Amino acid sequence: MKRLSLTLILCLFWITPSAAQEITLKRLAVFPFTILSKEPLPGVSEKVQQTIQEQMEKDGFGMVPIGEVEREIALRKAPLTPELATEIGKKLNVDAIIAGSLVKIGPTVALEAQAVDLTGKLAPINLKFEGVGLASASQLARKLAQEAGLKIMGQERIAKIEFKGNRRIENDAILATIQSRSGDLTSTIKLREDLKAVYAMGYFSDVKVDVTDTPQGRVVTFLLEEKPSIDQILVRGNKKIKTKKILETMDIKQYSIASDATIRDNINKVKALYREKGYYEAEINYNLEPETPTEVNLVLDISEGAKLYVRQINFTGNAAFKDKELKEVMELKEKTLLSFITGSGIVKKDVLERDAEKISAFYFNHGYIKARVGEPEIEVRSKGIYITIPIDEGPQYKVGKIDFQGDLIEPADSLLGKVKILKEKVYSREVIQQDLTTLADLYADQGYAMADISPVLKENDQDLTVDITFDIRQGEKVYFERIEIAGNVKTRDKVIRRELRVYEQELFSATNIKKSTQNLRRLEFFEDVNFSTSPGSAPDKMNLKITVKERPTGQFGVGGGYSSQDRVVGMVEISQSNLFGRGQQLRLQGVLGAITRRYRLNFSEPYLFDKPLSFGFDAYNWEREFYEYTRDSRGGDIRLGHPLRWEYTRLLWMYRFENVNLTDMVANASPVLLEAAKIHNTSSTSLTIRRDSRDAIFTPTRGSDNSFTAELAGLGGDAAFTRFVADSGWYYPLFWGTVGVIHGRLGYVLKNSWGALPAYEKFYLGGIDSIRGFKYAEISPRDPVTNDRIGGDKFQFFNFEFRYPLYKKVGLTGLVFVDTGNVYGSGESYLSSMRTSVGTGIRWYSPMGPLRVEWGYNLNPKPWERRSNWEFSVGGNF
Template identity: 50%
Template sequence: DVHKIAAFYHNHGFIRAKVGEPRVTYVEGDGLHITIELEEGEQFGVGAVTVEGDLIEPQEKLLEVVRIGKEKVFNREVVRKDILSLRNRYADVGYAYAEVVPATRENEEKKVVDITYRISKGKKVRFERINITGNNITRDKVIRRELKAVEGEYFSGKALRRSTQNLHRLGFFEDVEVRTKKGSSDDSMILDVNVKERRTGSFSIGAGYSSVDKAIATFQVSQNNLMGRGQKISTSARLGSKSSQYDIRFIEPWLFDRPLSTSFDLYKWEREYDEYTKDSLGVGLSVGFPLTGLGLDEFTRGSVGYAYDNADISDIADEASQVIKDMEGSNVTSSITIGIRRDSKDRPWNTHEGSVNSLSFEYAGGLLGGDAYFNKYRARSAWYFPVIWDTVFLVQGRWGYVTRRSGGDLPVYQKFRLGGINSVRGFDYASISPVDPATGDRIGGEKMMVYNLEYRFPLVAEQGIVGLVFFDAGNVFEKDESWTFSGIRRTAGAGIRWYSPIGPLRLEYGKNLDRREGEDSGNWEFTVGGIF
């Protein structure tokens, strides 16, 4: 307590504050009394702030990372952080052993403290060797290709921080420990990377309920680090009383050991609607690539993908909407999608900070053939903000627009619909949609927007149990309607997420805040699985 009191005063300008040793006395009938003598002294502000010594940049540039000059009163803690900031600045260009010593001079007349940071940069240091341990399954090259530190190149503190972040983002490791030690000479350094692997294979079983499908069961088996090569493969099935969906997906994140990602997707989907039955078979192939050559950062990637979908529409009800009757028979969609995405999340799940921003354009028909002719645009922006007590605030918006081109059709199933655990929680899956005024059928819309606010907080941090509260809002519009917040569908709710020993679990309830006739007051959805 004495040290805390002294630190408080020294961080608030009382540089001469003296805190005496505590005296403990016993007063009969009143217990122990603790007395601490305190001499505050006068409060000092901040005077001139300079840097001198081995300057790698002009003084004005180095002072940009120094905060003490912005303080009203002298603060030792801020000085300590300034020392770390200056050392990091030097470390980022190879001076790993740079020393920064603050020299202070008290000005009695003005009651300020002048501060000079004296810098000795030392020798420029290279990475002599990088040792990797703890990876019993993951191959060395999978780890090394994520490292921004390279053997033989100059030390960089920024590269070390980015390397650690990249390894966390893989999702293969429970813990990543990066340590440095002196090498065989004063200008060399050894980097030790120790990882603790987690199980990356998983199976999951999920259940849900909707007014259309009643009970829904989902099954998935996946491996996110196939044979330790960093490849991902998954198979999944979604079964309901009126629908079934099967999917096989493979992802190679580093094609030919280059930062080119490829993915292959094969699926079969059958769904029995009240008005018709849709049975589709499709395949997709995409390639992702970095855009650093265009001056963008390493978090930003571009992608190009091709998709082929053959949907057979049958069993159309006599009273169905005409736009649904027009789809009867085979409907082929052949499309190319071009996208750009920036993902700076610190980790793939249980994210604490970072953002995801993406834009995509899908072109169907024309020279690609098929029956569907449309242009589809999508955008997403999601931001994660760390708050106090290890809590996180998420703000997310998603938008979509699709327009039919002459020469082909725009099927109902290519339009937008919202609802469900991944869009507007509290509504059944795809239940938010424009309807045909003549039949009441949901026919989808050409415009879509959805917004999510979420506050996550640890419930049992050691066990990975997280609670959350959320607010969702979204709507779908026809092509002649304007984008508007008037009539937007709104829900609020809470949930629990747990990365448990038997797998990821997600349980959430959303309450409909503007319930309309025929709608449920809310909806529960959950998933639970296992790992191997």
């Protein structure tokens, strides 16, 4: 390294002998140009003279100030002639003079001049340039100056630039770093700067410049000694991070030039990698081991040290908020007992930078509009990391006057009722941003897609208030010109377009774009849905592009559960929810187990004949062994549905026919069950009204799902009854990505006079979809003599859930729940007694499909019931 430093010093102040000659820059004088024109042209002569003067100074000539030239002319008190110009030039000790005239005949402008070399080395140089219009005079003057310079200094210009000694570094890469170019005047100062620049590239151990005179001009040659290239990168001493990961972090590759600067940059990248893993004291040194005369091995010697965690996070200057409150805002946490599992307590630079921004935003959202969060100070001591974040809070500002200005599509009082900042006591930047979005959507729904809305703040330091004026510039109304769809390989365009609430040639609407996005996501055909806009063919036109990323919609599924009575039961399902890309659903399901066997075929067409009329049917064969009997059911149904005028609301009609046989009845069975065994056929029709505004089906975070069904049986067959079922589920986004869920269902059934109500058409509860912790259909009124389950004519249950993200990156969700409800017989009323369970579970849209694992605990089990019960279901994609 000492030898390289000495070479650099020598190179910076020495150029090879042929280039050591001092380049003499000519000293010139430019005289005023004579104007030959029928019309007066005031100021044109001075402008031409000044333009030539400036251009030649730029080209490196030493120029006599124009004022000195004019002073000498004035002293002579005689018209300017070539002889007088020569005399003045000699007195001013110049090497050459330039003088001439501007001739204007009609629109044609001619600039004629002569450059005279007073040293006698060159013959006089005659120059002439023509243009059209007086405005061309400046351009003609610049051309004249450039041509004069070329001819006067022709032998001192660079004719060619060459590079010798570079093997891997391209000539163009070197040329891009230097200032000198072919055609430039040779400059010792500029060449020295070029030499420094080439050496600073880091690819050369020695750089020299050779300048040779030729009849065509000077040839500048850079003599280069290239550093060796890297043959292998060897890593030693690493145990905590694999060599492969270290090499992936570096951008030095095999056969790269061994540049010190590049190597140091890559070492810093490896250090950053170690710090992200908690090894804050990792030290990395390097050396170059010769392999061949032109190749070396780069060896990294790593001392990893111990993993260090954040022991303490401190704040200085905070008075309004306690350290604990500020720490809750941060993503970076102090070390805990579970840090070795969760990874908390590891310092990551980007996370710490985000945390500083989060703390600033926290202050801004609590009225501290002048708060400043300084650069976090990181200190390593006592085998731990201590972080100190300086804060300058400033005063807290309250909300002052709220006003609107600009283009108002509604009265100010009406707009005032739409903003939330009015309800805030202190200023909040977050609430202001929400209000800007609200106002932007309001204008966008009226077609003003490009409305510019900005808050104008006026701080009142005396009473510590902030007056807020929303400045609105609505712009022009915008229409959708063209709607394009991209990314759909399987799904047909019409399946996507029929879910849109925006249409070509209609006004822009932000609300309808949001609804369209939600509708497409609810299909669950796509992993991602993205809407983007671009300008149309006119200022009031806009193109909309919808880009989707499809997910596998074919599924095979397995599921099961276990209880002391049901034992193991398994389910196999094959389904396609986007059949042939038409949005149709086809499902074949089989449930097999020790006590149950069930087969089901399901088909659904959401848009029959491309109309918003849904159609579907089911066919099934179901056999299940209950404790009291074995039920064998065969049947099917036909369904039709149509949207109503209310958003998210549909009316559904269904006809169902089912044949049921009860066999293997227990000895001394309940008379209710014996009667049911004689009733076989159920023929019924039902109407359902349903409103579903959930943002997703499997793991919704907001919205609701409400329905009411009325079913009439007795259209033929043996059974005759009327049944009502109401269902309601509500989903509320809470804090930190959590979701609250309230779900309830109740039902009532009564026997019609012209038929019977068999026990198997009554209500039962228990299982993963009703009250968890109880096995399937376990909750039921029982015969007081035989204790057989006989079903109830009314029921209700409620589910209360708290869902929280376990691992956001993969969509793993945890939940805790409370389930309560019961089934009631004749003479009992709703809520007269309740069965309750609590529990926990996880949900995950896994690569194998939706997965549920849930455990319920029966708070008050009856003698024949288990204390707890596990259940799970999982599906898979293909």
